[in-house]
Amino acid sequence: MQNLARLFSLILLLSIPACTHEEKEPLRVGTILWPGSEPIFLARDLGYIDDGSIRLVEYxxxxxxxxEFRNGMLDAAFITFDIALQLQQQGIEPRVVLVIDYSEGADAIVARPGVRRLEDLRGKRVAVEDMVVSIYVLGRALKMAGLQPSDIQVVRIPVDQQLRSYxxxxxxxxxxxxPFVDKLRAAGAHTIFDSRQLPGEIVDVxxxxxxxxxxxxxxxxxLVQGWLQARHYLEEHPADALARMSPRLDTSPSELASMFDKLRMxxxxxxxxxxxxxxxxxxxxxxxLQRFMLEEGLLREPVQPEQMLDARPLEALQESR
Incomplete structure (x- = not known):
């Protein structure tokens, strides 16, 4: 009987790990320096999300x-819609679960004081990050001014090096x-075009x-709830929220407030x-956006953007209210 009891105890011990639930790894979420995604850092600061479940990775x-998202190093990312279209074409199958904001002035073309309007860009050197959203803003602006890309000198410069180049x-x-528009303006540049002239066209997701x-x-x-809760906190307690968020963007609370005025979250x-x-x-x-990308060779063939949209996380949050 004693041997049987020991055998039973051993079997019970061995079976326990099989019955326990494996702890999930935290979601790896990619972010950049952009006011619209800052509420997710505010959410972490306020305890709406935690590193055990969601890990924010800064780029x-x-x-x-x-x-990094394309290579499987990230589970989620705050990006522009044009990048989502490219990822879909590459077979990555991204799902848009939240529309962060519409840019209403936060994307811009800034220039030296002698360049007073878009038409004055003819023959000038224009710095552009090698990303679709910047190329799109420039392309739309040139078209409105009756200019061709060949009328300017395009200089490919990463966003974090543009201030130094200017x-x-x-x-x-x-x-x-x-926040780079604000830093360039502080260096003497002025805005000659911004996304207010492209209503509903620059979308962050x-x-x-x-x-x-x-x-x-x-x-x-x-993750979705954390961003939405932080957005609400920003509306209800703007002074505290701005004070918490501004250091990461290396700006003042008042400057950050003016940046948020250029976004519709x-x-x-x-x-x-x-x-x-x-x-x-x-x-x-x-x-x-896709038509422009096809014309410019930024997409090889049309995709189906509606296939990317997934409201299930939002619907679950609504039902839990």
Whole structure:
């Protein structure tokens, strides 16, 4: 009997690990320096998300973040919609689970004082990051001014090196986005074009790998909820929120407030109306963006942007209210 009892105890001990749930790895979420994604850092600061479930990974440029997402080093990323279209064409299957913001002035072309309007760019050296969103802003601006790309000298410069290039006199104008617009203006540049002239066309989104969304929906919901909660906190307690967020962007609370004035950050309800309908304005914006990308050779063939939209995390949050 004693031997049988020992054998039973051993079997019970061996069976315990098989019955326990394996702890999930934290979601690896790529971010860049962009005011629209800053609420996710505010969410971490306020305890809405934690490193045990969601790990924020910081990158200098969109190109770095998108490459790491494409290579499977990230589970989710804050990116522009144009990058999501490219990822879809490459077979990565990103899922847009949250529309972060529409840029309403936060993407811009800034220039030296002698360049007073877009037409004055003819023959000038223009710094552009090698990313679709910057090329798109420049292309749309040139078309509005009746200029061709061949009318200017395009200089490919990463966003984190543009200020130095401007200050050293290497370029006459820069296509960039906040917080770099603000830094260039402080260096003497002025805005000659911005995304207010492209309403609804520059969209920032949170994408999640399709397989990750299927395997870890609760973690994705926590990520989405954290950003939405922080957005609400920013609305209700702007002074404290701005004071918490501004150091990471190396700016003052008042300067950060002016950057947020150039963005329209979307609520849960607005997101549901965009992601839950295949015929939403978001899809039309994506198709317009896609036409430009095809013309410029930035996409090889058309994709189906509506296939990327996934409102399930938002719907789960709405149901839990």
């Amino acid at each position: 200098t440029t969109l190109g770095e973040a998108s490459r 200050e050293s006199g290497q370029v006459d104008a820069v296509v960039t986005y906040e 949170l994408v999640v790998n399709k397989d990750v969304l299927e395997k870890s929906p609760e973690q994705v919901e926590q 979307l609520s849960l309800e607005e997101n549901l109306s965009l992601l839950g309908k295949p015929s939403s304005p978001l899809v039309e914006s994506a198709r317009q």
